[in-house]
Amino acid sequence: MDFTVVLAQIKPKLGCIAENLTTIEEQIAKAAKAGAELIVFPELALSGYFLKDLVPEVALRINSPEIKRLIELSKKISIAIGFVEETDDYHFFNTAIYLEEGEIKHLHRKVYLPTYGLFDEQRYLARGESFRAFDTKFGRFGMLICEDMWHLSASYILAMDGATTLICLSSSPTRGIEDDSPGSAVAWQKLTSTTAMFLNCRVLYCNRIGFEDGVNFWGGSEYIAPSGESIIRGALMDEDFVAARVDEGSLRRERIFSPMMRDENLFVTMQELGRIADERKR
Numbered sequence: 001m002d003f004t005v006v007l008a009q010i011k012p013k014l015g016c017i018a019e020n021l022t023t024i025e026e027q028i029a030k031a032a033k034a035g036a037e038l039i040v041f042p043e044l045a046l047s048g049y050f051l052k053d054l055v056p057e058v059a060l061r062i063n064s065p066e067i068k069r070l071i072e073l074s075k076k077i078s079i080a081i082g083f084v085e086e087t088d089d090y091h092f093f094n095t096a097i098y099l100e101e102g103e104i105k106h107l108h109r110k111v112y113l114p115t116y117g118l119f120d121e122q123r124y125l126a127r128g129e130s131f132r133a134f135d136t137k138f139g140r141f142g143m144l145i146c147e148d149m150w151h152l153s154a155s156y157i158l159a160m161d162g163a164t165t166l167i168c169l170s171s172s173p174t175r176g177i178e179d180d181s182p183g184s185a186v187a188w189q190k191l192t193s194t195t196a197m198f199l200n201c202r203v204l205y206c207n208r209i210g211f212e213d214g215v216n217f218w219g220g221s222e223y224i225a226p227s228g229e230s231i232i233r234g235a236l237m238d239e240d241f242v243a244a245r246v247d248e249g250s251l252r253r254e255r256i257f258s259p260m261m262r263d264e265n266l267f268v269t270m271q272e273l274g275r276i277a278d279e280r281k282r
Helices: 017-033 052-058 065-073 146-150 152-160 183-198 248-257 266-281
Strands: 003-009 038-040 078-086 092-100 103-109 134-136 139-145 165-170 202-207 209-212 215-218 222-224 230-233 240-246
Touching: 003 017, 003 202, 003 222, 017 038, 017 065, 017 240, 052 078, 065 078, 065 092, 078 165, 092 134, 092 139, 092 165, 103 134, 103 139, 139 146, 139 152, 146 152, 146 165, 146 183, 152 165, 165 183, 183 202, 183 222, 183 230, 222 240, 230 240
Parallel strands: 003 038, 038 078, 139 165, 165 202
Antiparallel strands: 003 240, 078 092, 092 103, 134 139, 202 222, 209 215, 222 230
């Protein structure tokens, strides 16, 4: 079905759960008033990104008052948002949840925690262990958190699990310059376009902005059609409220014109990956 989505390109404050929740509630109210049916926030929108030793201080249980408040708000508009999750065994995860009609429809824990360059996530966080597509009132979705999308198998698994829309929550910092744009922005735009095109799926990419510990985040949130075309893109280096109408017809047309998902042979893939895994054991 057709639906309107808002990519809330916000500037979370590091470690300030209450202030960030206020900003998030304001964005949700604005999106609902504008007639949007889904709002997507960046990775770790409730806490900020470079948390390091703050991780246990900002972590939330899934039954915390803050999460319950967001669940209540999802009765008016579907919500995808990221936070630090604490489990009963005191593990901490970089988590994204999808809320709809007053329920948690899906919870995804970031699988690929980067430990290169500016990143040191695996020192402070536990890794997720699955990629699962899930049903929403807008169709079948998959969720990824930033680095997850740079591993081709992650998006492929979700597509083979039936996802026709991929939501990626991101906190991508500015690195390098290419054609007068942040190098990381150019790289992400190539990645999201290629992923959408080869998997015949829509991509909703939401990236944050602002500074933390002298590191800048570039924004550039966008909606990419199944053809790989960027339909709308958010501002660079500034907060933005990116609203887009997602057209079901474009998905149908692209899958008729370029039926790569129809022709994908999952069983050959599994067979050959099994062979490779067996050979590596020897």
